[in-house]
Amino acid sequence: xxxxxxxxxxxxxxxxxxxxxxxxxxxxxxxxxxxxxxxxxxxxxxxxxxxxxxxxxxxxxxxxxxxxxxxxxxxxxxxxxxxxxxxxxxxxxxxxxxxxxxxxxxxxxxxxxxxxxxxxxxxxxxxxxxxxxxxxxxxxxxxxxxxxxxxxxxxxxxxxxxxxxxxxxxxxxxxxxxxxxxxxxxxxxxxxxxxxxxxxxxxxxxxxxxxxxxxxxxxxxxxxxxxxxxxxxxxxxxxxxxxxxxxxxxxxxxxxxxxxxxxxxxxxxxxxxxxxxxxxxxxxxxxxxxxxxxxxxxxxxxxxxxxxxxxxxxxxxxxxxxxxxxxxxxxxxxxxxxxxxxxxxxxxxxxxxxxxxxxxxxxxxxxxxxxxxxxxxxxxxxxxxxxxxxxxxxxxxxxxxxxxxxxxxxxxxxxxxxxxxxxxxxxxxxxxxxxxxxxxxxxxxxxxxxxxxxxxxxxxxxxxxxxxxxxxxxxxxxxxxxxxxxxxxxxxxxxxxxxxxxxxxxxxxxxxxxxxxxxxxxxxxxxxxxxxxxxxxxxxxxxxxxxxxxxxxxxxxxxxxxxxxxxxxxxxxxxxxxxxxxxxxxxxxxxxxxxxxxxxxxxxxxxxxxxxxxxxxxxxxxxxxxxxxxxxxxxxxxxxxxxxxxxxxxxxxxxxxxxxxxxxxxxxxxxxxxxxxxxxxxxxxxxxxxxxxxxxxxxxxxxxxxxxxxxxxxxxxxxxxxxxxxxxxxxxxxxxxxxxxxxxxxxxxxxxxxxxxxxxxxxxxxxxxxxxxxxxxxxxxxxxxxxxxxxxxxxxxxxxxxxxxxxxxxxxxxxxxxxxxxxxxxxxxxxxxxxxxxxxxxxxxxxxxxxxxxxx
DNA sequence: GCGGACTGCTTACCT
DNA sequence: ACAGGTAAGCAGTCCGCG
Numbered sequence: 001x002x003x004x005x006x007x008x009x010x011x012x013x014x015x016x017x018x019x020x021x022x023x024x025x026x027x028x029x030x031x032x033x034x035x036x037x038x039x040x041x042x043x044x045x046x047x048x049x050x051x052x053x054x055x056x057x058x059x060x061x062x063x064x065x066x067x068x069x070x071x072x073x074x075x076x077x078x079x080x081x082x083x084x085x086x087x088x089x090x091x092x093x094x095x096x097x098x099x100x101x102x103x104x105x106x107x108x109x110x111x112x113x114x115x116x117x118x119x120x121x122x123x124x125x126x127x128x129x130x131x132x133x134x135x136x137x138x139x140x141x142x143x144x145x146x147x148x149x150x151x152x153x154x155x156x157x158x159x160x161x162x163x164x165x166x167x168x169x170x171x172x173x174x175x176x177x178x179x180x181x182x183x184x185x186x187x188x189x190x191x192x193x194x195x196x197x198x199x200x201x202x203x204x205x206x207x208x209x210x211x212x213x214x215x216x217x218x219x220x221x222x223x224x225x226x227x228x229x230x231x232x233x234x235x236x237x238x239x240x241x242x243x244x245x246x247x248x249x250x251x252x253x254x255x256x257x258x259x260x261x262x263x264x265x266x267x268x269x270x271x272x273x274x275x276x277x278x279x280x281x282x283x284x285x286x287x288x289x290x291x292x293x294x295x296x297x298x299x300x301x302x303x304x305x306x307x308x309x310x311x312x313x314x315x316x317x318x319x320x321x322x323x324x325x326x327x328x329x330x331x332x333x334x335x336x337x338x339x340x341x342x343x344x345x346x347x348x349x350x351x352x353x354x355x356x357x358x359x360x361x362x363x364x365x366x367x368x369x370x371x372x373x374x375x376x377x378x379x380x381x382x383x384x385x386x387x388x389x390x391x392x393x394x395x396x397x398x399x400x401x402x403x404x405x406x407x408x409x410x411x412x413x414x415x416x417x418x419x420x421x422x423x424x425x426x427x428x429x430x431x432x433x434x435x436x437x438x439x440x441x442x443x444x445x446x447x448x449x450x451x452x453x454x455x456x457x458x459x460x461x462x463x464x465x466x467x468x469x470x471x472x473x474x475x476x477x478x479x480x481x482x483x484x485x486x487x488x489x490x491x492x493x494x495x496x497x498x499x500x501x502x503x504x505x506x507x508x509x510x511x512x513x514x515x516x517x518x519x520x521x522x523x524x525x526x527x528x529x530x531x532x533x534x535x536x537x538x539x540x541x542x543x544x545x546x547x548x549x550x551x552x553x554x555x556x557x558x559x560x561x562x563x564x565x566x567x568x569x570x571x572x573x574x575x576x577x578x579x580x581x582x583x584x585x586x587x588x589x590x591x592x593x594x595x596x597x598x599x600x601x602x603x604x605x606x607x608x609x610x611x612x613x614x615x616x617x618x619x620x621x622x623x624x625x626x627x628x629x630x631x632x633x634x635x636x637x638x639x640x641x642x643x644x645x646x647x648x649x650x651x652x653x654x655x656x657x658x659x660x661x662x663x664x665x666x667x668x669x670x671x672x673x674x675x676x677x678x679x680x681x682x683x684x685x686x687x688x689x690x691x692x693x694x695x696x697x698x699x700x701x702x703x704x705x706x707x708x709x710x711x712x713x714x715x716x717x718x719x720x721x722x723x724x725x726x727x728x729x730x731x732x733x734x735x736x737x738x739x740x741x742x743x744x745x746x747x748x749x750x751x752x753x754x755x756x757x758x759x760x761x762x763x764x765x766x767x768x769x770x771x772x773x774x775x776x777x778x779x780x781x782x783x784x785x786x787x788x789x790x791x792x793x794x795x796x797x798x799x800x801x802x803x804x805x806x807x808x809x810x811x812x813x814x815x816x817x818x819x820x821x822x823x824x825x826x827x828x829x830x831x832x833x834x835x836x837x838x839x840x841x842x843x844x845x846x847x848x849x850x851x852x853x854x855x856x
Numbered sequence: 857g858c859g860g861a862c863t864g865c866t867t868a869c870c871t
Numbered sequence: 872a873c874a875g876g877t878a879a880g881c882a883g884t885c886c887g888c889g
Contacts (some may be wrong), residue, residue: 344873345873431872431873432873433872433873434872436873470875470876473874473875473876474874474875475874475875476875476876477874477875477876478874478875478876479876480876480877500874585873586873586874587873588873588874589873589874589875590873590874591873591874592873592874592875593872593873593874594872595872595873596872596873604873604874604875607874608874608875633876633877634875634876676877676878677876677877677878678876678877678878679877679878693877693878695878695879698879768882768883769881769882769883770882771880771881771882772880772881772882822880825879825880829878
């Protein structure tokens with residue numbers, strides 16, 4: 001991120017403040033750090049005072065690089081020593097130092113003396129943003145506290161005042177198991193450094209959310225680049241209950257009645273005062289260190305900025321600074337929550353897949369239990385106060401996404417930025433592969449290791465990629481055990497704690513250790529592959545992922561069980577634990593993702609291969625011990641009525657043979673397995689029901705079927721013994737029959753009958769086939785514009801297209817047969833394995849064609 | 857010309 | 872712009888058939 005503020009002098013003193021973001025200030029050509037002071041709730045800006053400059057490396061000698069010397073933007077070329085992890089050697093490289101980051105990269109056009117160095121010669125470390133390089137080189141960590149005294153910046157650790165923390169540190173000390181570590185001491189140090197950083201207090205963050213409404217011309221979305229439509233309202237919601245709406249009067253629009261509470265101030269502007277309204281909004285925004293939006297990178301902020309320019313506001317009077325694909329603040333920090341909520345890692349691991357699409361409404365419903373305001377009116381039909389209420393409400397929802405659940409989202413962002421060594425706004429905007437990239441780059445710099453180029457790594461994988469591959473996949477993944485179909489009572493689910501990270505640690509897997517250059521390591525082979533791993537050096541990813549794993553498994557898991565925690569500590573440990581989970585879950589995946597700069601297939605392949613080997617060997621051990629394995633998926637085993645001794649035996653053997661921690665995850669009173677993998681139902685001893693993979697729970701299934709399914713589960717949850725099952729079956733049969741009748745009699749409201757599906761691309765991009773949900777979407781042409789990522793609701797109808805969007809559907813055209821079939825197949829997933837034969841009731845005999853015979 | 861078998865596309869889920 | 876493994880429904884195609 002590049003801003004243009006220009007040189008300002010750094011503060012003489014700064015109270016302990018947390019580093020939250022960084023940027024490159026093009027005007028002063030310096031790195032710019034942004035610190036947050038928890039006391040004043042304001043920001044301190046700090047420009048580099050060390051003379052640090054952008055640079056990259058080349059393997060050419062300074063003589064061979066002589067042609068660069070003449071460039072005015074190249075300041076220096078010198079010889080330095082760097083370690084190459086992949087070659088396990090030290091080498092001399094040329095460090096090319098420049099006056100401006102654009103001299104290193106980002107200017108691919110022009111003559112050889114104008115283009116960036118990385119576009120002229122082969123370079124290393126030239127694709128790192130300058131402010132990142134700056135942070136790494138100075139070992140400045142986002143999320144740490146710093147203070148300034150007499151103009152000197154220095155880190156301060158906030159005292160962790162509780163004795164619990166110290167006591168648990170000794171716990172951590174004992175629990176570190178070195179395994180085959182070459183440098184055990186270093187590993188311990190590494191973990192305790194992490195704990196020190198992650199236990200630093202997370203401050204209360206002062207923030208303001210912003211949402212705008214823009215006058216729109218019939219059917220055309222306002223363009224944030226052109227910004228030629230009037231901004232009609234600006235909603236603002238901030239910490240400490242701050243709420244304000246700025247509303248532009250438009251001729252002919254009634255004022256209406258104020259529905260907003262007394263604390264929410266509504267300010268009206270005359271039609272010709274739009275510029276003043278925007279100026280006032282800017283002024284409020286500038287008084288907050290953090291600005292939140294929902295899709296503000298793509299819409300709200302660029303629109304505001306460009307509209308301001310169009311209305312004659314000067315660039316220097318706008319607090320905003322637009323970049324290619326993000327909107328930033330010159331002084332503050334902008335967090336676009338739309339990007340955050342769309343991040344699969346947050347969606348799945350932090351929020352347990354509670355929402356399935358990323359609209360503000362869906363996310364709010366799932367996480368806050370609140371909806372957007374719906375007056376059932378078009379924007380141009382709303383009164384001024386209605387617009388105000390609507391606009392403020394959106395801002396409020398956006399704000400509340402960061403405040404619900406004790407502010408877990410802000411805490412997560414801070415914690416992940418500590419781990420990734422990355423500005424908080426980047427954490428909120430970028431994907432997990434970028435977080436892990438940043439973390440690993442930092443560690444390379446700490447160790448003075450040259451970061452490899454993609455083709456350095458690609459060269460080492462060339463000879464092994466041609467192997468037999470799975471269709472559409474690059475390598476084989478986890479093992480899924482064929483389930484033993486039936487109802488099983490007393491089932492224990494065991495799983496390996498963080499299996500893949502454990503494997504990465506124990507088997508020393510990293511891009512430089514898998515297929516390392518040492519001939520003597522080749523005997524350390526990886527089962528089922530042609531790979532081996534190093535026995536001489538600890539791999540860098542193995543060290544880092546391994547210590548994060550140990551931190552989570554040995555430290556934060558026990559911490560969260562402590563009962564003497566204060567509320568603040570509990571919140572902090574929850575955030576750390578979740579953040580570690582998110583990063584660990586992705587750590588193996590990125591090694592096999594070709595967008596990841598340290599992409600190295602053999603390492604990913606080795607991880608899953610050892611995973612399969614581990615679970616297979618454990619199953620063998622079960623058989624030896626007389627334990628029946630009913631099912632298993634990747635890192636879990638469902639075992640039937642094991643004794644405590646048998647469980648302990650398995651745990652001990654897994655640790656002894658594979659160095660992994662097998663644990664009891666769940667104990668089911670009973671468990672319904674079908675012959676399908678990744679499909680089951682388990683009832684815990686507490687009566688809690690786990691449903692996995694069954695259609696009755698999937699988000700595209702019509703609500704009335706999902707409800708019936710939930711009702712059935714409730715009945716099943718009460719079943720204590722095989723005998724009670726028989727009664728439950730009767731109850732369930734009746735429920736299903738009733739539902740069948742309702743379908744036939746068209747007694748179900750249309751919206752309950754709608755299938756709902758996500759469009760993974762724009763409707764026009766479906767060229768190979770035309771799936772049902774797309775046929776429905778096309779019928780909405782001119783009524784509602786559908787984009788990629790939107791969901792479409794449709795019902796199944798008789799006649800030609802077979803589907804109709806919910807908006808235009810009528811009950812009379814519902815295809816009851818299709819619904820009966822879908823109901824039958826959905827319910828059958830549970831009932832078939834429970835020996836409930838519903839065929840008699842529901843299934844339509846092939847030869848019969850009429851509904852009335854079928855339901856009779 | 858039609859229907860079953862088959863493949864491929866698409867979405868949603870599990871770990 | 873983390874991975875692979877699996878289920879399900881449907882679209883489209885191929886093949887056989889007096």
